[in-house]
Amino acid sequence: MAQAQKITPRAKDFSEWYNDVIMQAELADYSPVRGCMVIRPNGYGIWELMQRALDDMFKAAGHRNAYFPLFIPQSFLAKEAEHVEGFAKEVAIVTHTRLKATGKAGAGAVTPDPASALEEPLVVRPTSETIVYAMFAKWIQSYRDLPLLLNQWCNVVRWELRTRLFLRTTEFLWQEGHTAHADEADAEREARLILGIYRRFAEEWMAMPVITGVKTDSERFAGALRTYAIEALMQDRKALQAGTSHNLGQNFAKAFDVKYQTAAGGLEHVWNTSWGVSTRLIGGLIMTHSDDNGLICPPRLAPIQVAIVPIWKTDAERAQVLGVGERVAADLGAVGVRATLDTRDTVKPGAKYFEWEARGVPLRLEIGPRDVAAQQVMTARRIGGKAPAPLDELTQVIPAMLDEIQAALLSAARERREAASIRGVTKEQLIAFMKDQGGFAYGGFCGDKLCEAAIKESTAATVRVLPDPEFRSPQAPTTCLWCGKASVAEAVWAQAY
RNA sequence: CGGGGCGUAGCGCAGUCUGGUAGCGCGUCUGGUUUGGGACCAGAAGGUCCCGGGUUCAAAUCCCGGCGCCCCGACCA
Secondary structure (H helix, E strand, O other), X not given: OOOOOOOOOXXXXXXXXXXXXXXXXOOEEEOOOOOXXXXXXXXXXXXXXXXXXXXXXXXXXXXXXXXXOOEEEHHHHOOOHHHHHHHHHHOOEEEEOOEEEOOOOHHHOEEEOHHHEEEEEEEEOOOOHHHHHHHHHHHOOEHHHOOEEEEEEEXXXXXXXXXXXXXXXXXXXXXXXXXXXXXXXXXXXXXXXXXXXXXHHHHHHOOOOOEEEEOOHHHOOOOOOEEEEEEEEOOOOOEEEEEEEEEEEOHHHHHHOOEEEOOOOXXXXXXXXXXXXXXXXXXXXXXXXXXXXXOOOOHHHOOOOEEEEEOOOOHHHHHHXXXXXXXXXXXXXXOOOOEEEOOOXXXXXXXXXXXXXXXXXXXXXXXXXXXXXXXXXXXXXXXXXXXXXXXXXXXXXXXXXXXXXXXXXXXXXXXXXXXXEEOOOOHHHHHHHHHHOOOEEEEEEOOOHHHHHHHHHHHOOEEEEEEOHHHOOOOOOOEOXXXXXXXXXXXXXXXXX
């Protein structure tokens, strides 16, 4: 087993470390198809927990799930001008419907049958706006049909040049919400509502602090009026866009002719929003919390929250500690703790410790003859710290410990982020900061895309967001840090994934 | 598409410069002893050395041509 590398700020081997964590925790693997990822059960378990939590939040806000097709007629993508620009360069296209045997064995045994060429090629969805709004046009006639609040869980394909496990894979799993509203204010409220849900999910479930705000034009979603995002800072001080929520205005409604009759009898285009988070969140979770021993999974998203490791010498001791272990696992299960008893007798306890640590299990319980005699178990937290706990108090103590670990991870991540943030930067400071250190740099911005491009050119940093009031510096900047003209908004710069 | 690294047992690698019986560690299997932080001993199985051609008595090794993967860029809601 390869040893994980030390995490140091902006270390050259951060990528290597990241891949190591994924491989050792058995979260995912490379597939035979370049750029496509196989998500293994350990990784998918995290995704299932993420799905459940997000789905509950969406539903509580009045959304319902639906499903739209994988294939989109090529012409659909062409209907919204900016949208074509944004996705044309990275889609997979289906052109034929069957194969033909060539009679030869091996590599050239089959080939697309020329006779089966499609009249209009189908694009594998890179996102579903076009096909969703084509359906909305059928479903929406009256103001009484609004708002229409839908979400779908699905896979999408974007043929990126360079891929990275979880962060940017050719195919990925996500949820995409699509809504239609009667007026701009309602659509804006929706886009903001979802941004808030994403933020809460990131902080409360992933223990990953984020800053929220609006994207500049150059980073806006293709076809949107405005794009809001949550941005997190990873341990190598690079930013990760963890979720986006778009106010699409009437752009798609006009392209797909989605109109409704108002209460007053007029005919208006609807206002749309779309929003999504993906399996990229798992990459963010890994890079936010893990260490040299492997994954650290925040308790609320840990498929296994507690690993119980029994310790014995003799058969009598074995029977005894396993008996206690089974009861502890059952008791914890009864109070909603996901616990597993590691009964393997082919692996020594020390080896089990390392294994559960690499997998990110937040809490380990050791039960040996000495513990049984003392009516206690030894608790060992993934983030450090061992302490005994009385057997008859575990159903209270363990959930409390999991909550503590969850909270500790969030505050540690927040402290790391703040330690890697500077405010009120000057041009010279920004250049030095991005070169030597990296992190979130707050400063004045004139709003000019030429300035944005120049900054990217010399520092590799981009505007992550124009932050919401809560995240802004106490003293609003008055001038653009780059050109010195009047600042229109404070911006957060960082090098990003 | 550019720059760098690599392709040898399930995994990680040495061997390539300087051609000469294909090796090591981990894992797997068998038996025994073990079990409070990655157990030990003994034995065993496991290979188109990425592919194709060439040079040679002899090629993992040298030459030519392919293919593939990883990292860095370009690209990227």
